Amino acid sequence: MDPKRSLGLGVSADDPAQRERILRYINLKLASMGLPYSDITDVTDIDIAHDLIENYKEKNRLLSTYLCPVDQRIQNFLERYLEDLKLDSTPELPKDTLILDRYGLARELSVPPDKNEFITDIISSYRVKQGVLNNPKNDRRTTKGSFHVAEGGLPVPFDKKSVPKQTFAILLEKSFSDAPDKLKILPFTSTQKEKANVFLSLLLRPIVVPEVPGYTPRKTMEVRFFAPGNLVSNLDFAESIFGNAGDPYLPEHDAALDPEHWTGHTGCVILAPHLTEVTKKEAGLPHVKYATDRQKAEGMCWESEEELYNDGSPFKLTARDESGVIVTLIADNYFGYTKKEVKTQIGYSANLLGLAEEEHAGGALAFPSFNLGTQFLPDTNMHFLHLEKDHRFGNFKAVLGDDFVEQKDGYGIDRNFNNIIYIPEDARIDLETQKAHWKLDGKKKSLRVLPDNIYVHPSGYKVRMEKHPASPAWRLVGTVAEGTFCHKPCTVSGGGKSEISKSISDAMTYGSVFIGDFKADMDKAEEIINYNYGERFKPEYRKTLKPGHTTRPLLSEERSLGSVIKLLSPSSNNTDEFNQWLAKIPLRVKALIFVVKRFYQPEWGKNWRDKFSVDIINSESGHVLKFENRELVGSYLKVGTDKNGSWVTNKL
Known part of the structure; x- marks a missing residue:
């Protein structure tokens, strides 16, 4: 043809x-x-x-x-x-x-040919620069x-x-x-x-x-x-x-x-x-x-x-x-x-005909993205110890050829897209300082991290800065290199094919972060933060860990926000007792712990509680959580409405 x-x-x-x-x-x-x-x-x-x-x-x-x-x-x-x-x-x-x-x-x-429009009771057509704009009587x-x-x-x-x-x-x-x-x-x-x-x-x-x-x-x-x-x-x-x-x-x-x-x-x-x-x-x-x-x-x-x-x-x-x-x-x-x-x-x-899939099939190639908070730690966010040997900075040149332009400080820039930055495998990104740090020949190197740039790890993992949609705060967002092919075969009209590829951002809403009894919830959060997680794994799984493996503290720089979320989620690798203990943690307390981890700075030490507060209303503690006397903004997913028309939401 x-x-x-x-x-x-x-x-x-x-x-x-x-x-x-x-x-x-x-x-x-x-x-x-x-x-x-x-x-x-x-x-x-x-x-x-x-x-x-x-x-x-x-x-x-x-x-x-x-x-x-x-x-x-x-x-x-x-x-x-x-x-x-x-x-x-x-x-x-x-x-x-x-x-x-x-x-x-x-x-x-x-x-x-002598007019730029044609209008009847069933169609209105207009000649425009791109061609012809048509507006039929029935447009749905x-x-x-x-x-x-x-x-x-x-x-x-x-x-x-x-x-x-x-x-x-x-x-x-x-x-x-x-x-x-x-x-x-x-x-x-x-x-x-x-x-x-x-x-x-x-x-x-x-x-x-x-x-x-x-x-x-x-x-x-x-x-x-x-x-x-x-x-x-x-x-x-x-x-x-x-x-x-x-x-x-x-x-x-x-x-x-x-x-x-x-x-x-x-x-x-x-x-x-x-x-x-x-x-x-x-x-x-x-x-x-x-x-x-x-x-x-x-x-x-x-x-x-x-x-x-x-x-x-x-x-x-x-x-x-x-x-x-x-x-x-x-x-x-x-x-x-x-x-x-x-x-x-x-x-x-x-x-x-057979041996062919009917038209009603579809889906999307989805690349999961994660809120990394204020830090990107390659060994935590990407399970660095398990990466292949060719996921090293030196491999960029072999894969990208002339499109990879190496810089003297040990990072690279894409020849065609100068906002794509290739970083070494040991590079860490800190949002507070807005810098990426790594070592080159034993010397510390750094690079300014900018909002419009995308920072690519040798494994293909991408990190970028992103402003919160409902607050002035910024965060680091990581996107995995290998997507998941979500496919829905042999369905019907309205079966949800296109929904697979649509963003759920329209279903998101933003509001205050709520807490129960401030002192009781903070006490519970502190207990969970200080918990000894070294014994959480089943014996058979513990054998698969590297010799000398130690569990990182929950607020450690070596543990990311994503790692904390995983830590406080049930797993088949955990003992039954630990999973049962996790199940008893109220969701609002988990949300509080994630907030603490999101904002925690090493220099706070054990005094992180001083950074959080609630207002006193009618001589009683309020329920809207504040950080450094500033109200926090939480993300909520709307999943439906109840019989009275009120939104049913889940905290993300």
Whole structure:
């Protein structure tokens, strides 16, 4: 697939010469169909090519009953699928559509060449520097009652509305025959006296199976779009995502001639927003007294002849079977339905093909980050003693090559991004002094730590300064080098795929740090801080520790805030007695200990209690914790609300 023709890659959107070529090409296409073309653009080509155009029109007239290969496959399915209805004639796909055979035509057709806007009751389009800004009437969807599936093919899921095959046939016919003339007006000619009323068509070849070298070639399905002229911007949206697959009449675009790269499946999407005006009776639905229980429950019957199908709300109706052809009518101009339907059809193809994962899968590559407080200690934050031997400063050069620029004091700077600083394996970062410290040939070296910089350890562990979102305080944040691939396969819409990759920052709130009885909680915190943690491990785990291993005090410089959190969390390596002791520690006391660790300075010694206080309110101790007479700000995660609407939060 040519990326220039399919996605417009490498083509300048604001190149006047390119736009002029597109306008002239559009005029030629309209003239060759006998439709009005723009009279304010250069029409020299049309005058010169008059006889050629007339010749083309005559050949089209002689081939007026011919369908391109992909359309013929869809038409064959419709005739086979609707055969048992014994219809006088099977609804037919239109043969005289304006084919969008290269990327960019739909965008230029979305707005008249002599204006920068096109506005109707269902779409507002505006020409802007980046292209065209579209604002459809419906800019969001609801899944409630909008997904309908025709009977007679694959089973209809119980969360979808079951539609009689007869109704599908009627609505399919009305999609084309009952489209209002005003809906078929091409925006490109909307300011002219003579306007082009036409249906548009587009061919897509979305990927179902990506290429796996040596195992499987890339495989695509074919999807045909049909839409009345007003909705050309919707097709612009579709081709901008999936690419334009060219003219379906050309043999090089016939999927059946390239079976190695075709899944064997064909899709069709027909945009028909006017179907919301069809009554249930016109759609062939039964009167309520003849309806089944399911039809009554799903509203697929009528009492009054004026009742509209689906109560006049937007919907999409799909017919498909195991043969591999799927046809969907979309009674809406919501752009999201267009994208979602193609993805649904990709999933349909993947399920029939096998050895491919359906579209409804997703996730994120997550790199956990940790609040390190005011210090980064490599042997604590990164379990330095267990790092591989190649996680040394000297290995930066071997891995990064010329992108690593070594400095004389024993650190490095990235050649392309000067805010990325490579630090030695023994470097420590202290936020209070805002410096990184290490030794080079036995001499102490240091480097100023700045907010916009990222400091990278030889293992790939990254450290940066970050301002607290709700207070003037700063902290060090560490991010691990190897992420976790969080994958959610084979789920449904609303199954939580995108949520995996979304930040929970919107669910965070910030407020005071609360304490119970100040003296009692401080006494308990002091007891826990001074506890002897050397005996917490089970004997079998203690054997795995290095000879001479000693437990660092909780407030030691050698133990980070993250290490303290781990220390006070239950572990299978701990004895049962120690885990039971941990379970008895109130959460507010744990939070207090973490605060003490966050702010602790070695020069305080054992007098850390003097730094914390609460106000006296009505002759009693308050409950808002203060550090050096300044109220602290805590982070809380909102997890829901109670029956009264109050937030339920957890302290982080």
